[in-house]
Amino acid sequence: MTAQTFLYYMAGLKGIPKRRAREEIDRLLEVTNLSGVRHRRLGGFSGGMRQRVLLAQALLGDPRVVILDEPTAGLDPKERIRIRNFIADLSRDRIVLLATHIVSDIESVSDRILMLKRGRAVGLDTPENLIADVSQRVPRSVVPGRFSLEDVYLYHLGE
Amino acid sequence: MRELGRILSRRRYLAALALILLLNGALFVREQQRRDYGLELELPAPAVFVFDGSAKTDAETPDARGAYRQYRALIGALRGDPPEEALDRLSARREALAEKIRAGGASEDEKLRYVAVNNVISRLSYLTGYGEWLEGIEKNKEDLLTFSIFNDPDSFSGRNIVKTAGEFRRLRGVELRLGADGAAEAVLSFPLSDYFLLLALLLTALSFLEERRAGLWSVVHASPGGRLGLGLKRAVILLAASALASAAIYGTDMALALYIYGGVDLTRAAQSVELLGRLPVLCTVGGFFGRFFLLRIFSAYFVALTLWLLLTAVNNVKYTVIVSAAALAAEYSLYALLPVQSAFNVLKYFNIFTYISLSDLYTSYLNIDLFGFPLGIRAISQGALPPLTLAAAAGCLAVQSLKRPEAGRDLLGRAAYGINSLTDRALRRLGPFGMELYKAAWLQKGAVVAAALVWAAAGLDFAAPAPVYTPAASAAREYTRELSGPLTDGTFARMDALEAELNGVLAARDAARAEYEAGTIGYPELDAYERRASAAQVSLEGLATVRDRAVELRALGEREGFAPWLIDETPLESVYGPRARANGDRAACLSVLALALMLSGVMAYERQSGMTPLLRSTPRGRRALARRKLLLAGAAAALVWAAVYGRELGTLVSVYAPDFWAAPVRGVSGLAEFPLPCSVGAALALLYAARLLALCCAGTAALALSALWPRQELSCVGAPAALLLPSVLYTYVGVGLAKPLAFTLALELTPLVLPRSGGLGAAALAYAAILSAAALSAAALLFSPRRAGMGK
Structure with missing residues (x-):
């Protein structure tokens, strides 16, 4: 089926009324930059395009809590920034749980970061506090220059 | 390489x-x-009536394989004989065998020999006539070229005539020999x-x-x-x-x-x-x-x-x-x-x-x-x-x-995009059930299966021959047809009138005999009376059979408290009788196969595309979706039922008058043991409804089976095989162990309407099995404890 039909199908499964579904689908296709290919079959989509369709369907119905698993994987840098900005806008009035290994995504959109290692939480705080915490634990001689979230990642989650 | x-x-x-x-x-x-092994199997038997909506003559059909063996042996025996001599000899033999068959005294072996001889004669006629045919082409050329429209040497017609004759002239003198x-x-x-x-x-x-x-x-x-x-x-x-x-x-x-x-x-x-x-x-x-x-x-x-x-x-x-x-x-x-x-x-x-x-x-x-x-x-x-x-x-x-x-440039892609934009406008108006229908019919090619089903169902034959073997039985069938309807005093009065008319013919024959003895009429006139009397005698025997049946029905009606009808049961016997069993098996197998193919991809498609966890994460993607899919199975079952059994019912509806359906079911010998005292129409409606239910159950089972496989291709083979294989093994191979799972038994009307045939137990068992399978399948679909993400 085409991207548009798929979104209408998912809107139906989520119980969204048709008129509202139409408006939301038009908006989400615009945001995810899929308006120009809305009538193309999903089988002809690249990996990144499929990612964006899935993101669009996740956002149908204006959910209060959105869980995103690697939403920018497979996207080119321009698309990644676009989606990142969109997620940041979303997070203003809803909870967004973003699971990713791409540190640059986190530091640009996240208010709080939860780090999990083998199912156990090893850190839960704002990005700034996490960086400050690690900077106090690791000597300057080991990590010269300013600490970043990547250092935090390596400290907590590296082998 | x-x-x-x-x-x-x-x-x-x-x-x-x-x-x-x-x-x-x-x-x-x-x-x-x-194709009966390429043989013409017709025997010179008395005319019998085969129900196909109109009476037509058809003799009992001999065993084609046995006939071919005789045919082959005969050809071997004739090797070396001149074809013309063989033709004369065999023509005489054929006539003798035909006489014996018409008289009713021929054995099975002689009937097969007749078929063999008849077909060898056909071959010999071709071989002996070939030379003449070749000469005919040459003569045809000479004759046609005398007409002005053909003898223009620059026209296609003229050139074609000359060319054809020239090419076949090469075959002059070719020696043709008889062979199998x-x-x-x-x-x-x-x-x-x-x-x-x-x-x-x-x-x-x-x-x-x-x-x-x-x-x-x-x-x-x-x-x-x-x-x-x-x-x-x-x-x-x-x-x-x-x-x-x-x-x-x-x-x-x-x-x-x-x-x-x-x-x-x-x-x-x-x-x-x-x-x-x-x-x-x-x-x-x-x-x-x-x-x-x-x-x-x-x-x-x-x-x-x-x-x-x-x-x-x-x-x-x-x-x-x-x-x-x-x-x-x-x-x-x-x-x-x-x-x-x-x-x-x-x-x-x-x-x-x-x-x-x-x-x-x-x-x-x-x-x-x-x-x-x-x-x-x-x-x-x-x-x-x-x-x-x-x-x-x-x-x-x-x-x-x-x-x-x-x-x-991707011109086809652009064209497809334009077409998709039009279809998307229609698809966005579909509700949840409409989308399931679209997925099953279009994405999973259910529409192709449905079209193939309609084509295959059109080739199904629901009317088996219901032959009679004596002229009296044939007459009885004609009179039953003529007198069909509520059995009243009027019916008996009509029978009396017919009997009187026939007795009149016999009396006229007796009078003619006396006149012949007296010399007032010649033999040809007497012969005419004798022939008519002979036919009248046969008709009287047939009428007597009908009267006996009418009396029996009247007594039954008085005993059981219903108004009896005299009914021509030939069409019922043709469509539902024991001879129709092969037709019923074929129709049932086609129905189950089509249904399984239509539905086998439904669940597997979602598993293959990784959509199952996504669907189950939505509010209407669990039980509501399962209910819609069950409804889809019901719709598919209804389509199959209409395509296959609608034709079967149509075969009967086209023959019987509208008021036939009001006849009491217990007056029909084939339906006498129907458990409910109702009309024929109501009884058949119940039986067809039971068939529809059986198909819905088969559809539900097909849905559940389609969830077992991770890929559509596997499901499209596995689900039909699981549903149909036991039926095929039992029906066509004779594997008794497969009987309990032979779902097609539940679709067959014969054991249900003819319990004396001994099949009621099997049909009931199959029905119970299919209902149980459907119940389990529906429960599994609706209440599956599988969490989203499992079954990938």
Whole structure:
């Protein structure tokens, strides 16, 4: 089926009324930059395009809590920034749980970061506090220059 | 060769080829049974009535296989005899056997011998008449050329007449000999093999698209050996595939034909085989098959190259099959629909399908008009084959070498996008159930299955012969039909009147005898009275049978408290009686197969695409979705029920008057044990409703089975096999252990309406089994504890 039909199908499964579904689908296709290919079959989509369709369907119905698993994987840098900005806008009035290994995504959109290692939480705080915490634990001689979230990642989650 | 290894390592390809061979063999054997092994089986028996909506004569059908054995033995015995002498001898023997059969005193063996003799006479008539036929062509030429419209030497008509006579003149003096040609005719009369070969070649050509589907075309094309070198290897592979597929498919046909029919004398003139009577080429039967087989291989190669060219001409692999199918459909339309002689007939014979259906080139003689010159279709096809093959090969190599993966505008893609935008407008109006219907019908090709079902159901025969074997029984059936309706005093009065009329004929015969004795009338007049009296005697016997039945029904009605009807039960017996069992089995198997194919992809499609966790995460994607899918199964069951059993019911409705349906069910001998005291119409409505329920249950089971497989292709084989195999094993192979799972038993009306037939227990058991399966399936679908993410 085409991207548009798929979104209408998912809107139906989520119980969204048709008129509202139409408006939301038009908006989400615009945001995810899929308006120009809305009538193309999903089988002809690249990996990144499929990612964006899935993101669009996740956002149908204006959910209060959105869980995103690697939403920018497979996207080119321009698309990644676009989606990142969109997620940041979303997070203003809803909870967004973003699971990713791409540190640059986190530091640009996240208010709080939860780090999990083998199912156990090893850190839960704002990005700034996490960086400050690690900077106090690791000597300057080991990590010269300013600490970043990547250092935090390596400290907590590296082998 | 690595390319060959790559193709042969694809299990699906090998499995498909094996399936093609198996199907070809099975259908070939079945076709021989269907065509009665090429024999005319009619016996000179008294007329009996076969219900097909109108009375028609049909004798009991002798065993075709046994008849062929006798036929073959007779041909062997006649070897060396002059055909004219053999013809005279056999004609006398045939007449003697016919007399015996008409008198009712012939044994089974004698009936088979009659069929054998009759068919050998037919062959001998052809052989002895062939010379005369050839002379007739020459004479025809002389006669036609005297007409002005034909004798213009520059016109097609004139040239055609001369050419035809000239070509058949070569056959003058050809010596035709009698032989058992069953095997030869069977191989030449089975066009399905041509299409199985086409399918095998198509699968081979499709394997060349693998790199496109895998997204590796650019990589392959960029390699030095990935263009012309690869193209040449593939051209050689196609040649080998054409030869091997032709050998396998037609070799199978020939081997089976030789097994069924015995050997063929290959040294005889080809025209000795009646099918080749119009072949104006002097050669032996062996020589003909040698040429035919060679031409088969090379024409298959041309077809394979053409398919490869079509499939690779389009960049986008999504559209290759559609474009190729459209091109083949266009070619087939030209081949099938263009008249034999027309301004465009060159498009009919310069056509890929001419090279697919080769037998037509040898079994019919035809010249077409090419700019006023007659040209034989065989000459055209044979002559055009080498240049066409070279052109196709060159085209394929050019595409393989020069066509770049990413070059060119995607015109088809744009066209498809435009079409999709129109269909999306319609699809967005669909509700949740509408979307499930769209997915099942369009995305999972359920509509194709439905179309095939309607086509197959149209070929089903629901009326089995309901013969009678004596003239009195035939008369009884006629009188029953005439007197059908509520059984009243009026009915008995009509019977009395008919009886009186017939007794009058007998009395007139007695009076005529007296007059003949007295010499007042001659023998011819007496003979006329005797004949009429003889017929009246038979009618009286028939009428007496009807009266007995009427009296029995009246007594039954008084005993059980219903108003009896006299009913012609022939149509009911024809559609629901024991002789209709084979028809019922076929219809039931078709129904279950179609239903399973329509629904087998429903759940598997979602698993394969990874959609299951996504759907189950939505509010209406769990039980509500399962309920919609169950409703879909019900809709599919209703469609199958209407297509198959609607035709069955229609067969009866077209025969009986509307008021027949109000007749009490207990007055019909075939339905006498129906548990409810209701009308015939109500009883049949209940039984058909029970069938619909059984189909809904089968549909539910098919849905549940489709959830077991991770891929649609596996589900489309597994689910129908699981549902249908026990029925096939029990019905056609006789495996008793499969009985409890033979769902088709639940669809058959016969055991339910004729409990005395002993099948009620089996039908009830099957019904209980299918209901239980449906209940479990529905429960599994609705209340499955599987969490989203499991079953990937």
